[in-house]
Amino acid sequence: MVVKNSAGRKAFLVLNYTLLILGAILCVFPLLHILALSFSSNAAATAGDVKIWPVDFNWKSYEFVMNRPAFIKAFFVSVKRLVLGVPISILVTVLTAYPMSKEKSAFRGRDFFVWFFIITMLFNGGLVPTYIIVNKTGLMNTIWALILPGALNVFNAVLLLNFFRSLPKELEEAAFMDGAGQWVNLWYIYLPLSKPALATITLFVTVSHWNSWFDGLIYMNSNDKYPLQSLLQTMVVNINTKIWTEHDIQMLKMINDRTVRAAEIFITMVPILVVYPVLQRYFTTGIVLGSVKG
Numbered sequence: 009m010v011v012k013n014s015a016g017r018k019a020f021l022v023l024n025y026t027l028l029i030l031g032a033i034l035c036v037f038p039l040l041h042i043l044a045l046s047f048s049s050n051a052a053a054t055a056g057d058v059k060i061w062p063v064d065f066n067w068k069s070y071e072f073v074m075n076r077p078a079f080i081k082a083f084f085v086s087v088k089r090l091v092l093g094v095p096i097s098i099l100v101t102v103l104t105a106y107p108m109s110k111e112k113s114a115f116r117g118r119d120f121f122v123w124f125f126i127i128t129m130l131f132n133g134g135l136v137p138t139y140i141i142v143n144k145t146g147l148m149n150t151i152w153a154l155i156l157p158g159a160l161n162v163f164n165a166v167l168l169l170n171f172f173r174s175l176p177k178e179l180e181e182a183a184f185m186d187g188a189g190q191w192v193n194l195w196y197i198y199l200p201l202s203k204p205a206l207a208t209i210t211l212f213v214t215v216s217h218w219n220s221w222f223d224g225l226i227y228m229n230s231n232d233k234y235p236l237q238s239l240l241q242t243m244v245v246n247i248n249t250k251i252w253t254e255h256d257i258q259m260l261k262m263i264n265d266r267t268v269r270a271a272e273i274f275i276t277m278v279p280i281l282v283v284y285p286v287l288q289r290y291f292t293t294g295i296v297l298g299s300v301k302g
Contacts, residue, residue, distance in 0.1 A: 039277070046070065046270035053264040068263050069271035079272065081232055082239040085151070089217050089235055090279075093155040097164075097213045098206065104165045106194050109172035129162045135226075142227055153227035154220070154235060161216070164209045171205040172198060207287045214283055218276075236276055243269065 013021075040060040045053060049064030057063050073079055107115050108122055132138075138157060147153040175198065183193050199206070224238030231239070 039274075042270045042274050046267055046274050048267055050264040050267065053266045069267040070275075072263060072268055073271045073275065078231065078239060079236075082234050082236040083275075085233060086218060086236040088151055089154050090214060092151065093159070093217045094210060094213050096155060097159050097161065097217075098210060100160045101164050101168055101209060102194070102199070102206075104160060105168035105172060106190075106198065108165070109169045125162045125165065139226060148227055149229045149233060151233075154217075154223055157223070158216075158220075161213070164212060168202070168205050168209060171202055175201055211284065211287045215280060218280060240272055240276060243272070 037060065041058070044060050044062045045058045046069050047062035047065050047067070048058045049066055052058050052063035104125070108118055108125075110118060112118050142148060142153050142157060147156065179197055179201075180193055183197055188196075219237055221235070221237035221241045224233075224235045225241065228234055228238070231242075234242070
């Protein structure tokens with residue numbers, strides 16, 4: 009079917025592309041400003057001369073940041089959190105969504121568990137009970153305090169549940185006729201066909217772990233165990249001078265704290281900027297990668 013480009017449609021396309029381009033510029037401008045500020049000199053940052061292009065280009069802020077032991081430690085804590093947290097979250101989400109995607113005749117307790125999880129989306133115990141549980145289970149001041157309490161995101165489980173339900177039932181029936189069990193059906197049929205949904209959930213979990221800062225502040229008793237975002241919160245938003253060493257203070261006399269913060273913020277954005285294009289190609293892939301031929 010060929011759509012004719014009438015005058016009205018051409019006007020719509022022009023307006024649509026114009027709005028999208030303006031929206032993209034508004035999103036990119038703050039990023040370019042932070043990047044330019046991180047590469048600018050002390051005098052230019054203090055005078056407010058930096059817009060979207062560095063003034064008096066230099067690497068001093070990045071050298072300062074990369075030579076700070078606290079920042080490097082926090083960076084590796086966040087990386088460790090991702091390496092452990094993302095696979096655990098994906099595994100728990102898959103094992104939750106798969107049985108709940110079955111019909112009631114195949115899983116008698118499905119309705120109970122579905123409502124059980126949905127209620128947790130509407131109501132939760134709050135911060136104090138969660139803190140008590142983390143404390144009593146011995147997770148305080150460990151990396152597991154940042155991973156296990158939020159390992160299962162019910163929204164992600166519901167998203168994957170609905171995706172599993174959209175897959176053709178004939179695939180499952182054919183597998184069962186060939187002697188496959190539920191585990192084989194899950195790992196060799198459902199998961200390979202669920203790459204778009206799994207990529208989306210992986211991105212959600214990755215961004216959530218990487219950007220999370222509050223749990224690090226309440227579950228970690230030592231600054232050395234802060235994840236990167238918790239450390240940045242104490243330095244950028246709620247400035248805590250106790251984490252600054254004498255060397256840091258002397259170096260800040262030669263460079264601008266604004267350029268240092270810009271460099272730290274941009275470094276924290278790099279992993280997400282790298283991961284997103286890799287996973288984005290799955291978003292435009294078909295909902296079902298296979299088909300049933302009869």
